[in-house]
Amino acid sequence: MPEDTEIITKGNGAIPGKDSTFLGISVRAWLAIVLVATVCASHLSVCIGVLWDAVKTADWSKVGTYTNIGEPLYSMSVAALGFYFGQKTNKP
Numbered sequence: 001m002p003e004d005t006e007i008i009t010k011g012n013g014a015i016p017g018k019d020s021t022f023l024g025i026s027v028r029a030w031l032a033i034v035l036v037a038t039v040c041a042s043h044l045s046v047c048i049g050v051l052w053d054a055v056k057t058a059d060w061s062k063v064g065t066y067t068n069i070g071e072p073l074y075s076m077s078v079a080a081l082g083f084y085f086g087q088k089t090n091k092p
Helices: 027-057 071-087
Strands: none
Touching: 027 071
């Protein structure tokens, strides 16, 4: 007599081997890396541009006034970092 009973266990919903990763790094990490790198690159390029102009024109009054980060981009990067570190699970 064949047995037609199957035991199904409820998992965490993840499909084995189908993690949301790219090159072994999670998508959340990529998002955080891209946003933080964008903030850093943007700020660095503005600082370099202002310093270049200050050296070229010998007018140092602009240094420090144009070197602020736009609020939406800054908030997105802080939120992405908070989400990444807040939702990170330790895998055995």
